Amino acid sequence: MKLSFRDVSKTFRSLRGAVPAVRGVDFSVEDGELFVLLGPSGCGKSTILNLAAGLERPTSGEIRFDGEIVASLEGRVFVPPGERNVAMVFQGYALYPHLNVRENIAFPLRVAGEAREEIDRSVVRTASMLGIEDLLRSRPSELSGGQRQRVAIARALVRKPRLFLLDEPLSNLDAALRTATRAELRRLQRSLEVTTLYVTHDQTEAMTLGDRIALLRDGRILQTGTPRDLYEKPQTPFAASFIGPYTMNLLKTDLEEEGGVCSIRIGTERLPLPPDRASGARLLGSRKILFGIRPEHARAHPDSPDPGLRGIVTAVEHLGRETLVTADLGGASLRAIAGEGTLKEGDVARIAIPVDSIHVFPD
Amino acid sequence: MGEDRSFRDLLRGYSFIAPLVAILLAFVFVPVVGTCIDSLYREVTFLPRAFIGLGNYQSLASDPGFRQSLRFTVLFVLASVPLELVLGLSFALLLHRPSPARGALRACVLIPWAVPAAVSGKVFELICNFQYGLANYLVQRIGLTDGPVNWLGSTGGAFFALVAGDVWKTAPFVAILFLAGLSAIPEDLYRQAAVDRAGPVQRFARITLPLLRPVFVVALLFRTIDALRVFDLVFVLTRGGPGGSTTSLSLYGYDAFTGGDFGYGSAVSVVLFLIAFTLSVAYVRIGRFGRELS
């Protein structure tokens, strides 16, 4: 099923006045695609999920399932959640505490009024798919976080929904379980080929799970694209710093031009720009620009005459596979992965910056 | 479900509340309004109903019987409510302390609250009986007085018996309120105080009391309004007591109704209603209950 949002907004009215949660959002999710809504808390991603589920009504704009309008205030159309055949996994799993696992999974089928044996077969099939067939008689309160999460997923998938909605399903799990479940969830979604809308604030989840990602902030979509697009071509400083294992270095710099060669000044150091980056910078039209480089792309070496930026090491962090070095370049600090040779605080370090991984943004 | 603007949803929302509002309107609001209107009429069984405006209220003002019951009711509130709060607090402290018998203790403390006031009224009437009541037995056994005390015979004795009966029944209820307040105080505050080597008294004064203030205010107002409208205990234990000296406002109104003077009784109950209503508005605002709902 194809899901599409066209200029959808949602404003909550409460005693303290109107709070716009979603402002004119446009996106669409292809059939079987896993589309991630990524953004900090309060950016409206959960509201969009609720709008898709029909738990909230849009204040303006249209929501379509396979081209057919399911929610539009102007068009006076609203299909209630129960009739949209969507399935949802809530952050707190929302299992029915008064029912055991079997009854929890069977609940949507019983409400739909399916035949007894049919329900039992589907429940057992879905339970075994998630490896929880031996928990059917226990109560939610007796299960671990991971088990409860699997029951929630089973309850969602048992009735083969045309749209699968997940609201930060992994956030309550501990780190180890999270990575394992992430992989399994991906495999499950691929095998069922169900259109999925996945909400998270964790950029690692977004990068590993999403076919495509929409980055949100203050109710608006900043950028949509494949994980690679967002990583390599962030269109805004916010996108740049939000995506990636480490926060991107963003330094205020000045653009200087001498004889057709553009270069940028960082603190006391100067860095010549290659032609394509230079033209991009020139387009920005202002002298002050933001220079961005991901720590994992830069390398910090002990001082040597080779080209690169010079800085005094202020901190060395050993993170297992990599060591992260923070150096002060006359006022602005920059983080990079340590290259060969050891560096300790106070040393002078040479930071090599591969020219093709430079990003430039207007200040 | 979040904000539902469509008319049908509002209708469904209000249809959920409609039965409650309907019943409250029919059996609480309408009667109160009706009583207020009746209080403006001379309505006696042996005379035609006639509008006399504030006639009933003027008679009330000059009626020593009404003044006596007003005085009694206020004195009763001033005597029983503080006593209930102090006793209730000490019970709560006893109940809050972890001990093997805590469950049983809590159950037995609840019993007085669960017993109907009419029944406890009769029991206290027996306790205060002049010839063979328990009170006289204990009082003489301890040697406080030489002969039997005529409890229900004197205004003071009857007043004391009523306060005792009311405190016996509601101190446990107040204890439950304080218990809730106590269990809401985070444990680590006490652990922190213990680290600062604060003794039990300081812990009580600096942590328990201040944090119980909101519960204290709620219990105080809740009990004051309840004690103002006392009827069951007074009707059964002293039936208005010697010389009508322990007739509560509610009983005074009731006697007027059954005596066949609805207008006068309505006027008495309107006065009581106004006192209780102003206090309850204070109760609702001070209680600040709406906080976590909106």
Place this chain on the structure above:
Amino acid sequence: MNGERRIGMLHLAGAVAMTIFCLGPIVYMALTAMSHRPDFLAPGAGFAFTAAHFLEVLRTESLHFPEYFRNSLVVSGFSAAFSVSVAAPAAYAVTRLAIPGRVAVLFAVLAVSMFPQVSLVSYLFKLMSAMGWINTYAALVLPYTAWILPLSLWILTSYFSRVPRDIDRAALVDGCGPLEALWKVIVPVAAPGIFSTALLAFIFAFNELLFALMLTTDHRARTIPAGIALFEGLHGETPWGAVMAAATLTVVPVVALTLVFQRRIIQGLTRGAVKE
């Protein structure tokens, strides 16, 4: 460290005193009910067990005690059931459906619970007389239901607001309508709360006296508190043995409820009056 031991002793003494304070009158009531002479405390009188008073109270047809007992159970039962079944949807609407004015409804209802009964009873009397309902169960059940509605709504509201919002959203997504969600998920989940509320409603209705005195005039609908308040033995002078026997029988159901459901009742009471 004798400070702590001293506190321990103090607590023990306090607990014993509290138990005597609370149970003393009840024990004295039961003893008088079982003693052949009401003045068993007087010197030389002595205590001799007898069940005569209980038999007299239950058997004497003119005392109508069994009928009062039945009326009390029926009236309190109906009132508790009605008030809870009316308060539950209202509590659901107040906590779940964001309809405007819901907080105002709550405040108004709480203020209502503060009204003195005497300012309602005379008009109710005229209303019930006009409807011809005096001496029927309706004369008590309806005012009692209205009287305990504010408390029921208040306790249920605090219980419902503790049921996580996601649960009924899950029910909606799973295909239920709002009423179905209330019936199939919210009510079962909040069942302990609903039970506490019904318990408290029952006890409040069981204790009421003023309405019973004015709105019923004979044994066909009159409840126990009114029966006991007007209790007169066959010998004119108050026969304390029989009165205490009637009192003891009356206390049995409420004490039983309290002992068995003590935790539920305490939860209900604290929810009803205090916000954690």
Place this chain on the structure above:
Amino acid sequence: MRSRAFSLALCAVSAFLACVAATPPSRAGTVTFAVGGAPAEFAYWERVVRKFEGKTGIRVELLRQPTDTGLRRQGLTVPLQARISSPDVFLMDVAWLAQFAASGWLEPLSPHLGKEGCAGKEAFFLRMIDTVDTYEGGVVALPVYVDGGLLYYRKDLLGKYGLPGPPRTWDELLRYSETVQRGERRSRPGFYAFAWQGAQYEGLVCDFLEFAGPTGGFRVENGEVTVDTPQNRKALRFMRDLIGKYGVSPPNTYTEMREEEVRSFFQEGYALFERNWPYAWPLHEGRDSPVRGKTGIAALPGWSQGEGAACLGGWHAGISRFSDAKPESVKFLCYLTSYETQRDLALHLGWNPGRRDVYAAPELLAKNPHLPALRAVFENARPRPLLPYYSRLSEILQRHLSAALAGTSTPEEALSAAGREMQAVVTRYR
């Protein structure tokens, strides 16, 4: 979903209707007769009712009321104000008959008097029928039994202390009481010479009127109340001193002493004199009564000889205007006031019949020699003021009398305060 909401509403309504219908109905054509709770009274009425059912086949149900007159009155005013058919026939204290009549609650009886088995007016005490039982020209109630305050005394104790006979004045009563009490206290510490009704209820007003005598009491003429009179003050001071100063009456006189408490106090031998209604006589003469054969009856003393005043009490029967079994009720009322029933009433309960002719019944004279003397008392016993709002005035008087006895106010303060309050009530009900 629509059907579910509808079914919910349906079951709520049906539950409610069930609860209305569930109340046990009262069978039509049955007469409900409300009676008091004095000891042998209830058993006697059951016999009368069985006999009546035997003779007429009409079913009569007895509704037992508490003995406290205030509670009995409320037990009747509430159903009557609610226009409820039950009770059909009820006994009214002579004090509140005026209110019941003026409120239009009583079925007119004049058309039935003297026809098919009903006694005519002349069978009763005429002065009483015309003043107490008549409202706007029609008879609305019939006296079932008549009461007047009497003095019971212990013949043996008077003999033991060489006292000639029952006291004729209050001073004589006081002297006798003090001498006998001093003697008896040695063997019985709880002995108090004179027991009378002092609790705060209608009975206290009756006792007060008797202490005040024929010239005392209170009157209401064209809107003016007179109660604060020297005679009343003297009486009230005397009542208070009997308890306080002289200590010849028990301390709980003004808290617990009502008819039954006084009777058992005297019957257990704790007292020399007792003021009570005639009903106490057969109980004092009962098989296991400690004062059997030692009790005498006399007219109440006065401030001077022969000036005693018996407070007219007694209970009159009337039929509710809202009764749904009026023909049967009339038959029952006439049976109640028939010669046989009235005679049995005097025989079994020792109550004085409302019919004058029964006083000459031979079998009664044998059992109760002083009956003719009683009849004379009733011929001119003084009724309390006949006012529809009498009970309001009486409540005020009760409160102040009780306050005076309890010492919370002096007799003078009590009577003047009572006068002011009663005047306010009278002006309000003009």
